[in-house]
Amino acid sequence: MRSSILFLAAALARFTQAVTPITIKDGGFFGGNDQFFMVGVGYQPGGPVELDQGIDPFSDLSGCQRDVYLLQQLGINTIRTYAVNTTLNHDECMSLFAAAGIYVVLDVNAPGWRYSVNREEPWTSYHAGYMENVFSVMEQFSSYPNVLGYFSGNELANEPKNANGTAPYMRAIQRDMRQYAKAQGLRQVPIGYSTADVVDFRQDLGFYLSCIGDDEGHSDFYGINSYEWCGDTTFENSGYQKLTELMEEVEMPIFFSEYGCNEVLPRTFGDANAIYSSDMNHVFSGGIVYEFNQEANNYGLVDVNAKTGDAKILPDYNTLRDVYSKVQLPTGETARKINRPQCSTVFPTISAFDAVPAVPQIKDITNLIKTGVKVTRGKLVNVDLDLTGHKWNIQDVEGNTIEKPAITSVSGWNQVPTAGSQTAGESASETSKNAAVSARTGGNGIVAIVMVGLTTMFFMIGGLLV
Numbered sequence: 001m002r003s004s005i006l007f008l009a010a011a012l013a014r015f016t017q018a019v020t021p022i023t024i025k026d027g028g029f030f031g032g033n034d035q036f037f038m039v040g041v042g043y044q045p046g047g048p049v050e051l052d053q054g055i056d057p058f059s060d061l062s063g064c065q066r067d068v069y070l071l072q073q074l075g076i077n078t079i080r081t082y083a084v085n086t087t088l089n090h091d092e093c094m095s096l097f098a099a100a101g102i103y104v105v106l107d108v109n110a111p112g113w114r115y116s117v118n119r120e121e122p123w124t125s126y127h128a129g130y131m132e133n134v135f136s137v138m139e140q141f142s143s144y145p146n147v148l149g150y151f152s153g154n155e156l157a158n159e160p161k162n163a164n165g166t167a168p169y170m171r172a173i174q175r176d177m178r179q180y181a182k183a184q185g186l187r188q189v190p191i192g193y194s195t196a197d198v199v200d201f202r203q204d205l206g207f208y209l210s211c212i213g214d215d216e217g218h219s220d221f222y223g224i225n226s227y228e229w230c231g232d233t234t235f236e237n238s239g240y241q242k243l244t245e246l247m248e249e250v251e252m253p254i255f256f257s258e259y260g261c262n263e264v265l266p267r268t269f270g271d272a273n274a275i276y277s278s279d280m281n282h283v284f285s286g287g288i289v290y291e292f293n294q295e296a297n298n299y300g301l302v303d304v305n306a307k308t309g310d311a312k313i314l315p316d317y318n319t320l321r322d323v324y325s326k327v328q329l330p331t332g333e334t335a336r337k338i339n340r341p342q343c344s345t346v347f348p349t350i351s352a353f354d355a356v357p358a359v360p361q362i363k364d365i366t367n368l369i370k371t372g373v374k375v376t377r378g379k380l381v382n383v384d385l386d387l388t389g390h391k392w393n394i395q396d397v398e399g400n401t402i403e404k405p406a407i408t409s410v411s412g413w414n415q416v417p418t419a420g421s422q423t424a425g426e427s428a429s430e431t432s433k434n435a436a437v438s439a440r441t442g443g444n445g446i447v448a449i450v451m452v453g454l455t456t457m458f459f460m461i462g463g464l465l466v
Helices: 010-017 061-074 091-099 128-141 160-183 202-210 240-247 270-275 315-326 343-349 363-371 421-430
Strands: 022-025 028-031 034-036 038-042 078-081 103-107 147-154 191-196 221-225 254-259 284-289 302-304 311-313 436-441 446-452 458-461
Touching (some): 061 091, 078 284, 091 103, 103 128, 128 160, 128 363, 147 160, 160 191, 160 202, 191 202, 202 343
Parallel strands (some): 038 284, 254 284
Antiparallel strands (some): 022 028, 028 034, 436 446, 446 458
């Protein structure tokens, strides 16, 4: 049996900010004058990237076409990707994500001794070879306008004991990244850190990374990997209320860099409703659900066959899509006003670990900042959104094949004609009597018109059919 269902994409009006580079103001993220809330999912198809081998998430165009379609139908505006290989070309995939209105928060580390920090002995990891890869990621990806931010590290400290050793290296890496961007004239992409939700030091680490000091090692934003909300719980009982109260005192933008507990199945994603509510949206700028691809840990929304590229939608995908479609993103500006303190006043108040400035910059890294790394800078290119030539199939939860998947451009920059607008118009006309139409309007004049139960979807962008 073949299914002609095209998923309801009511949440696509979120993409009104398209590929406007995201900036930071006070405690929030902004696309132009509009506050931006991340409605996201973790995206690392194929698992950890071995940088000396194989492809990465943004180098396989066919996989990107399949996944951008599924991500767009899910109703997201942001993905988090944990590792990339800068020896590969990413222009087509990154342009495809940009055309679909999807931003990327990118980790600059990767598996392997040369590409990551040893949390138990960080001094063995901080060297020119490691920073060369970090700078390569920045060199290649900063020119893509849909790169929202860089994570300088992910859970480098997972207990107070190793926070003592790793904390000054966190600030050192961020200092070096900031200096490199300035020296090489790169776009000033926000730099932040993703922390484990460890009760003993999550607030103190936020204080430590938010303060301004002579070492230039502060974070622009703070991500929290939190799995406190499990099953049928509440804002108060889950721990989210306490977490919000603690993070309100941390003077920088904050969001959930991972969330989505799977200790209770099936997942209901009730925490999404709380994250975007008035209880939390003055502190948290949204969040990123873990994760898109199914792996052994059973957090996946989609199961992809590694050999054929075929994808099977899992029940959690439908649940999250329905939750996201009903979430009411805040209107106006909810971001709190912040006043970053000086580290000289903050460090003495931190009790969870030894708060000291960034470790000194070593000579080889100083030279690397001045000379730069030899990596081709990425650029947006024209991409074809017509998926009729794809070699993979997508099945819904019941095993029905989804016909004619198509990616819809919501950015306006893409110059390649979208898939058969005449055909889309004819299909809509033929079934208009039975169609249910849902429209949501965004701040930049984008109106999403969704024909529920049809095989086609068309969008009016600024009054133009594309």
